[in-house]
Amino acid sequence: MAASVETPISxxxxxxxxxxxxxxxxxxxxxxxxxxxxxxxxxxxxxxxxILDTDLTGPSLPRMLGVGRSDTGVHQSSEGWVPVYADGAEQRMAVMSVGFLVKSRDDSVVWRGPKKNAMIRQFLSDVRWGELDFLVIDTPPGTSDEHLSLMEHLAPLSSRLSSVIVTTPQAVALSDVIKCLSFTRAVELPVIGLVENMSGYVCPCCGEVSNIFSTGGGEAMATREGVDFLGRLPVDTELVEVLDDAAMEAEAEEGAQSSFGLLERYKKTPTFGLFAGIADKVVAFFD
Amino acid sequence: MIAVQNVPNPSSIPENAPEHCPGTESELAGRSDACNGCANQEICASNLPKGPDPALPFIRARMADVKRKVLxxxxxxxxxxxTFTAQLGWALAADDATQTGIMDVDICGPSIPTILGLTHEQIHSSASGWSPVYVQDNLCAMSVGFMLPSQRDAVMWRGPKKNGLISQFLKDVDWGVLDWLVIDTPPGTSDEHLSVVQYLKESGIDGAVLITTPQEVALQDVRREIDFCRKVGIRILGLVENMSGFVCPNCKTESKIFKPSSGGGKRLAEETNVEFLGSVPLDPRIGKSADYGVSFLEEFPDSPASQAYLDIIDRIKEVLGDTE
Known part of the structure; x- marks a missing residue:
């Protein structure tokens, strides 16, 4: 199966x-x-x-990675579109999102399926990704055009594809996740595992843990469905702030370009330590 | 800007068409191999301008009995x-004389059946169309969730199929006479949104309620939604900030889970000249009620969140001029 047809994307x-x-x-x-x-x-x-953002009508990655306002820089080169590097000169973190292509942050991208499909194809075939160990693809909610397009375009690379499923613990979210699992089975996409997000909130005042969206639902479902459970992440207000403010602080820090400020700030949040366990499991999946 | 275009209607294929009919609105209509021998080949090949969507008159007729249509x-x-849609439905239906319908156009991730406690319900069809599922005498709902053989099934559809179903929800569902039709949408600004707007253009949408959470990542998406509403000409009734602040059940201190780093919904509303309808605090019992499919407003009337919901709903009625 390895010798499949070569496409511009492959x-x-x-x-x-x-x-x-x-x-x-x-x-x-x-x-x-x-x-x-x-x-x-x-x-x-x-x-x-x-990191590729295929949420075309609601791109969040530019904001979270602190790229996009002042340095909106997708350049055209002879080898294709140059992605934006979130880590500046190091160039080990390439980002591409439709957020870089719209004029203002308030502009809506009102597209039907075929246009979204074309954009995703361009992101995969025209962006000069270069040599990467990992390409992380963020998707919009649901199982529709974007997902089908991705699977279609990446079909020649199916041996290198895998997925991570994110959920919150409440039943309303889990019922959608089951649909998502059915999707991965239908398109034969390997699942590395499930992450349960927003599982509990620690009161900053008294340390009491409240399960805002209940807890444990994701793990129970992973066991039931025979999917690996990668870990549980509580609501972390510091993380919300780091990912929300990233852009502003990046602008403020423009002098110190050598250090990857966002990564440093992320390392200070409590979630960083918890996420390390998830990242370990993801890396181990490929060994 | 991308204008609202006419979508090909999947149901536009005539009954007597050959098996591989490319569709009457396709560029190949009348010219593909399958068309040879088809009774309609000449009409298709004549390349006369395509008329408006044939579903529109039926939608208009069906919607003539619906007083208020809110997105x-x-x-x-x-x-x-x-969650807000469901609370709005329940609050409106608290008045026995008001008939309310809820339409869920989130085709790939329908949540309405779970939140209304209708997970195992199925749709029945009658001579007058598909019957919606009734929560109580004066509150009914329609969702793709009622049409799936099991909850596990994923709807893996591209745009045109979703549009076809939305048109059917408006045209073939026996909504009856409604005072309110509340339409719950999926996130984003894509096929589902364009279709609803387009199908209801003639009947008129009374307005849209925008929901956000306080953090900037959510607000930036709401800005896009406001832009969308203005592009397609939908009146914005106002903005609701959800999950704004959390009261610890242990020490009763309020903390901001999703910190409004850029001023939250209120400031966004001021900046964009949209009415701020109010904020609803985060109460873990809201999520629980949704999971069990019970009305939060009825179960916990003394929660500050219930009060906030009711105030917002009153204000929506006021904005629409529906207060007695």
Missing amino acids: RRLKHVRHIIIVLSGKGGVGKSSVSTQLALSLHARGNRVG | VLSGKGGVGKS
Whole structure:
């Protein structure tokens, strides 16, 4: 099966070792946040990482990675579109999102399926990703055009594809995740495992843990469905702030370009330590 | 800007068409191999301008009996659109004389059946169309979730199929006479949103309620949604900030889980000239109620969140001029 047809996309992504698609049936469970953290954690381990945002009508990655306002820089080169590097000169963290292509942050991208499909194809075939250890692909909620397009375009690379599923613990989210699992089975996409996000909140005042969206639902479902459980992440207000403010602080810090400020700030949040366990399992999946 | 275009209607294929009919609106209509021998080949090949969507008159007829049509929108997912829709439905239905319908156009991730406690319900069809599922005498709902053989099944559909189903929800569902039709949408600004707007253009949408959470990542998506509403000409009734602040059940201190680093919904509303309808604090019992499919407003009337919901709903009625 390895010798499949060569397409512009397979040629472009020839030097990408692993492609991880981050999925969840439901919106707002933290796909973009998990994608960002996964990319940062892999970067912290010395990998070359690419991160592609296929949420075309609601891109969150530019904001979370602190790129996009002042340095909106997708350049055209003879070898294709140059992605934006979130880590500046190091160039080990390449980012691509539709957020870089719209004029203002308030502009809506009102596209139907075929246009979204074309954009995703361009992201995969025209962006000069270069040599990457991991390409993390963030997706919009659901199982529709974007997901089908991704699977279609990446079909020649199916041996290097895998996915991480993100959920929150409440039943409403889990019912969507089951649909998402059915999707991965239908398209034969390997699942590395499930991450349970927003599992509990620690009161900053008294330390009491409240299960805002209940807890444990993700793990129970992973066991039931025979999927690996990668870990549980509580709501971390510091992380919300780091990912929310990233852009502003990046602008403030423009002098110190050598250090990857966002990664340093992320390392200080309590979640960084917890996420390390998840990143370990993801890396171990490929060994 | 991308204008609202006419979508090909999957149901536009005539009954007597050959098996591989490319569809009457396709560029190949009348010219593909399958068309040879088809009774309609000449009409298709004549390349006369395609008329408006044949479903539109039926939708208009069906919607003539619906007084208020309100969209619940938000650019971002998981901010509480479906929960708000359900609470709005329940609050409106608290008045026995009001008939309310809830339509869930989130085709790939329907949450309405779970939140309304209708997980195992199925749709029945009658001579007058598909019957919606009734929560109580004066509150009914329609969702793709009622049509799936099991909860596990994923709907892996591209745009045109989703549009076809939305048109059927508006045209073939026996909504009856409704005072309110509340439409819950998926996140984003794509096929589902364009279709609803387009199909209801003639009947008129009374307005959209936008939902957000306080953090900037959600607000930036709401800005896009406001832009969308203005592009397609939908009136924005106002903005609701959900999950704004959390009261610890142990020490009663309020903390901001999703910190409004850029001023939250209120400031966004001021900046964009949209009415701020109010904020709903995060109460873990809201999520629990949604999981069990019971009305939060009825179960916990003394929660500050219930009060906030009711105030917002009153204000929506006021904005629409529906207060007695």
